Amino acid sequence: MTTAPMSGRKAQAARNDELILQAAREIFTADPGAPIAAVADRAGVGISALYRRYPSKEALLQKLCGDGLKLYIEVCERVMRESRDPWEEFAGYMRGIVDADTNSLTIKLAGTFQPTEELFRDAVRASELAIEVHRRAVEAGVLRPDVTTADIALLFEQLASVRLGGQERTSQLRHRFLALALDALRLPPAHRPLPGPAPEDVELSSRWNP
Incomplete structure (x- = not known):
């Protein structure tokens, strides 16, 4: 059984999520008190895109x-x-x-x-x-x-x-x-x-x- 390829929008969302999590790990292991906006900047995604996936820093x-x-x-x-x-x-x-x-x-x-x-x-x-x-x-x-x-x-x-x-x-x-x-x-x-x-x-x- 093969997995159907993701649509362009879903694939982009998955890439954004990967970028967000990688950036969050780097940011918060360096400074747990850093704002969530720093994660968006490091990931290169808009803050609205981040909040759609993670509604708060605690959720992230x-x-x-x-x-x-x-x-x-x-x-x-x-x-x-x-x-x-x-x-x-x-x-x-x-x-x-x-x-x-x-x-x-x-x-x-x-x-x-x-x-x-x-x-x-x-x-x-x-x-x-x-x-x-x-x-x-x-x-x-x-x-x-x-x-x-x-x-x-x-x-x-x-x-x-x-x-x-x-x-x-x-x-x-x-x-x-x-x-x-x-x-x-x-x-x-x-x-x-x-x-x-x-x-x-x-x-x-x-x-x-x-």
């Missing part, structure tokens, strides 16, 4: 976090379905969540809007899956048992706070430090080569340049 924030939760759930379910090795299941979960970057939203947007019932349901499901991934790794003897799911949640937030250079460099560094963390979490302890080049002093000092 709910959509962003809802999409983030669904992506988190998708990553968990996929690694649990596809992985056969207990450690690779846990490590794949960690890498998938870092790539999804859902925790950038958590850091910046937690407590800034009223969650919906759907968000509460998805949050419960995401938590259940995180607990299950953790339980399976501990019971398989590949994850140190003194590390809790709350430890892992805060570790994700620490990794999400790494931002240096462009998107590609930021991803490199996040995976480098994730590899360090995974070696510390694994049983027996592992010492594998770290991915990507180490951060350089010039990269760190460049953040102070106006």
Whole structure:
């Protein structure tokens, strides 16, 4: 069964929605207090087009976090379905969540809007899956048992706070430090080569340049 192509108007609306959500993520992870007009400017759409899709800033924030939760759930379910090795299941979960970057939203947007019932349901499901991934790794003897799911949640937030250079460099560094963390979490302890080049002093000092 093939999906019928969207009409020109629907296709444009879908493109606008994608632009709006991408812009909103960029704007609000940088400054949660930014006005919704800044999102329209970044997306290159009229404010009326944005309001037709999202009647308020709160509705836009709910959509962003809802999409983030669904992506988190998708990553968990996929690694649990596809992985056969207990450690690779846990490590794949960690890498998938870092790539999804859902925790950038958590850091910046937690407590800034009223969650919906759907968000509460998805949050419960995401938590259940995180607990299950953790339980399976501990019971398989590949994850140190003194590390809790709350430890892992805060570790994700620490990794999400790494931002240096462009998107590609930021991803490199996040995976480098994730590899360090995974070696510390694994049983027996592992010492594998770290991915990507180490951060350089010039990269760190460049953040102070106006």
